Amino acid sequence: MNIPLIRPDLPTLEDVRAPFEEILANGKITNFGKYVKQFESETAAYLGGETVAVSSGTVGLLFALSSVGFAPGEKVILPSFTFTATAQAVLYAGGLPVFAEVGDDLTLSPQDLEHLLDQHPETAAVIGVHMYGLPARTAEIEGIVGAASRNRRRPISLFFDAAQAFGSSVDGRRVGTFGDAEVFSLSVSKVLVSVEGGLVSTRRPELAERIRLMRNYGIRANYDAHYSGLNGKMSEFHAIIGLHNLRRLDHILATRQERAHRYAHQIRRNTSLRVLVWPSGVVHTVKDFTVLVPGPNADRRNEIIQFLAERGIESRAYFFPPVHEQKYFCKYADRPLPKTEAFSRRVITLPFYTSMSDQEMDYVVEQLSEAERRFGMRISAKGGAGHLGSVLNCGNQSKPGRDEA
Numbered sequence: 001m002n003i004p005l006i007r008p009d010l011p012t013l014e015d016v017r018a019p020f021e022e023i024l025a026n027g028k029i030t031n032f033g034k035y036v037k038q039f040e041s042e043t044a045a046y047l048g049g050e051t052v053a054v055s056s057g058t059v060g061l062l063f064a065l066s067s068v069g070f071a072p073g074e075k076v077i078l079p080s081f082t083f084t085a086t087a088q089a090v091l092y093a094g095g096l097p098v099f100a101e102v103g104d105d106l107t108l109s110p111q112d113l114e115h116l117l118d119q120h121p122e123t124a125a126v127i128g129v130h131m132y133g134l135p136a137r138t139a140e141i142e143g144i145v146g147a148a149s150r151n152r153r154r155p156i157s158l159f160f161d162a163a164q165a166f167g168s169s170v171d172g173r174r175v176g177t178f179g180d181a182e183v184f185s186l187s188v189s190k191v192l193v194s195v196e197g198g199l200v201s202t203r204r205p206e207l208a209e210r211i212r213l214m215r216n217y218g219i220r221a222n223y224d225a226h227y228s229g230l231n232g233k234m235s236e237f238h239a240i241i242g243l244h245n246l247r248r249l250d251h252i253l254a255t256r257q258e259r260a261h262r263y264a265h266q267i268r269r270n271t272s273l274r275v276l277v278w279p280s281g282v283v284h285t286v287k288d289f290t291v292l293v294p295g296p297n298a299d300r301r302n303e304i305i306q307f308l309a310e311r312g313i314e315s316r317a318y319f320f321p322p323v324h325e326q327k328y329f330c331k332y333a334d335r336p337l338p339k340t341e342a343f344s345r346r347v348i349t350l351p352f353y354t355s356m357s358d359q360e361m362d363y364v365v366e367q368l369s370e371a372e373r374r375f376g377m378r379i380s381a382k383g384g385a386g387h388l389g390s391v392l393n394c395g396n397q398s399k400p401g402r403d404e405a
Contacts, residue, residue, distance in 0.1 A: 001363045002312040007353040008188045009252055010195075011244040019240045028236065032216075035239040039194075042246055047176035049201045050208040053234040053242075054215050057163045057185030057198035058085040064181040064200055065093035065125065066228060067210045068157045074124035077116050078161075079108045080324040080333075081340045082129045086161045087323045087332075095125065097332050099324040101339050106276065106290075107136035109339075110144055117148045117156075125157040130165035130175055132318075132349075133191065133285030134278050138170055138178045159183065164287035166192040166199070167253045171281045176201035181211075186242055191256065191285040192249055194242030197234045253285065255354050259361075260286040263352065266365045267291060271372055273348075288318055289352035297377045298345045305348060307371045313364055318349040 023029050036053050043051045054060045065076070072094035078086055080099040090097045098120055101112040108128045117123055126145050128136040138160070145158045160178055162168075163185035168175040176182050181202035186194040202208050210227060213220055218229030245252070264275045274292040278284040293301045301317065308315050322344045324333040350364055371377075 001360065003314065003351045003360050003364060005314040005316060005349070005351050006189050007355055008193050009245055009354050010193065011241060015244055016240050020237070023236045030233060030235045032233070033236045035236045035243065036234050039239040039242050039246070042243065043199060046246065047174045047201050049177050049203040050205060052200045052208055052211045052215065053239065054198045054200060054232045055234055056196060057183055057187070058089055059232040060183040060198035060200045061086065061089035061159070061161060062092050063211045063214045063232060064159050064183055065089060065095065066214065067207045068125065068180065070095065070124040070157070075120050075122060076125045076127060077113060077120070077123055078127040079129055079340070080322040080337055081106055081131070081319055081344060082161065082323060083163070083319060084323055084326060086127060086129060087329055097329070098123065099333060099337060101337050102343065105134060106131045106343060107134065108141060110137055110140040113141060114144050117144065121152065123156060125159065127159045127161055129161040130168060132290055133164045133168050133287040135165065135168050135170045135175055135282060136160065142178065164190060165285055166190065167249055167283065167285050169283040177203060180204060181207055191252060191287055192242065193245050194238040197238045197242060252354050253283065256286050259354070259356055260289060260352070262358070263289060263361050266361060267368065270365050270369045272377060273368065286352060288349045290318060290347050290349045292343065292346040293348065294377065295346065297375070300375045300377060301346060301348060303375060304371045307374065308367055311367050313367060314351060316349045317347055320344040320347065
């Protein structure tokens with residue numbers, strides 16, 4: 001069998017033919033047309049906050065950070081276990097990244113966040129990440145950031161990189177309503193797909209208005225720029241596809257939940273791999289279905305990925321290396337992050353998509369079980385974290401000054 005990592009949920013041509021023909025005929029294919037406005041209206045209703053459609057999640061995160069106006073060189077705390085775009089947006093917004101540890105759920109550790117806020121009292125912003133679509137510990141993080149803001153008698157902005165989490169919720173409260181703003185990606189690998197695009201959600205109307213201007217070069221009217229900005233617009237084509245998928249999102253999420261539970265049961269029953277679980281009261285998009293190789297067998301992770309590839313199964317190590325070990329970001333790393341480093345060496349993201357069949361799941365599990373037999377792993381199912389040391393030598397990298405940000 002040949003099993004890709006993802007199969008995107010896309011409309012058929014007939015599903016979108018009429019609106020596509022309409023905009024091609026009238027030429028209104030961009031510049032805030034009716035479908036972008038409709039997409040913003042319906043996503044706002046779904047999430048319970050104001051939304052701004054943009055060209056990508058990365059641009060949305062850049063705009064969200066820039067909208068609060070922190071000064072160049074101010075510090076932003078974020079987990080290192082994330083896609084590099086989170087940290088790239090911090091740099092483009094003029095901030096300096098401060099890398100935090102994650103907890104066992106691979107989301108920002110509240111304990112380490114509290115420690116870092118004490119160590120870096122000048123911190124201007126915090127970014128949590130909803131990993132693989134699993135919500136971060138939002139209540140704890142909001143409480144810690146709120147307490148630090150009160151103690152310092154100045155606001156510390158709180159954002160969430162929700163790139164993978166459109167449709168996730170915590171105790172009935174949608175992701176998209178936490179912090180000062182949350183930012184979604186709508187690219188082809190996500191659960192809500194517009195092919196390319198992003199969405200900023202906030203309950204602060206002044207931030208939404210500012211970001212609307214920033215996505216059009218900061219112009220308010222008559223080519224008069226009031227804010228920094230660039231071209232961050234979403235096209236009508238992308239909004240049409242996003243609308244189609246939004247209207248069937250609840251069905252997609254329900255299907256993914258059912259499929260993920262079956263997959264997890266089969267993996268637990270037939271392998272020693274650890275399945276990442278989510279608590280009751282949480283809706284998880286399962287954008288990526290990620291498992292952990294047992295700690296003592298962490299050095300076998302890449303061999304397992306290669307073994308699967310030879311049998312037609314695409315998989316990835318999401319996310320390795322963590323950002324603080326990446327060549328460009330080493331200079332911002334000021335301490336080891338042993339938990340992040342250990343987890344990054346154990347993760348395997350397996351194929352998973354809404355339309356994945358039982359036969360495809362069973363084949364993946366069968367090959368995982370065969371890989372364990374091949375590499376003699378089952379007898380070592382229990383053990384420590386399996387930390388292997390840093391992939392990059394960051395110790396001799398120079399620390400950045402303001403100008404390097």
